[in-house]
Amino acid sequence: LGVLLLWRLYQRGRVQGTPLLKHEYGKPLTHCIFRLPPPGEDLVQLAKAAVSGDEKALDMFNWKKSSSGSLLKMGSQEGLSFFVSLMDGTVHYVDEKGKTTQVVSADSAIQMLFYMEK
Known part of the structure; x- marks a missing residue:
């Protein structure tokens, strides 16, 4: 209870x-x-990581080459x-x-x- x-x-x-x-x-x-x-909060952090050179973040933005096998998630x-x-x-x-x-x-x-x- x-x-x-x-x-x-x-x-x-x-x-x-x-x-x-x-x-x-x-x-x-x-x-x-x-x-x-707030919507897009995670996307903003991921974009910052991609700009900083984070390969995993870059791969998530590239739908042709996703080494992690997962698509970019818009929510969290x-x-x-x-x-x-x-x-x-x-x-x-x-x-x-x-x-x-x-x-x-x-x-x-x-x-x-x-x-x-x-």
């Missing part, structure tokens, strides 16, 4: 064996909302952070490193979570 587990998915949607993250909150979870990294699960609400009215933020922090406490259960960028 009240356990949050997070797994990494392989390219074809298969779950990796062991969870990346496990948090025991002790209360039932009611909602979870994800805060995705790296840097994923999210909010979780519990039945007791608390909301917790889980950062990119898996650290959880209580950010809000209400008198009753949270009815809905909604995330808006500034």
Whole structure:
């Protein structure tokens, strides 16, 4: 009861064996909302590496010659952070490193979570 587990998915949607993250909150979870990294963030870092001469990064941009055998991915699960609400009215933020922090406490259960960028 009240356990949050997070797994990494392989390219074809298969779950990796062991969870990346496990948090025991002790209360039932009611909602979870994800805060995705800005689009293209990973692509920018990859482009910087390619300009710096990183052969692996250069190969990923060259669709004819991909030594790694993988195509350039436009999105990533790296840097994923999210909010979780519990039945007791608390909301917790889980950062990119898996650290959880209580950010809000209400008198009753949270009815809905909604995330808006500034």
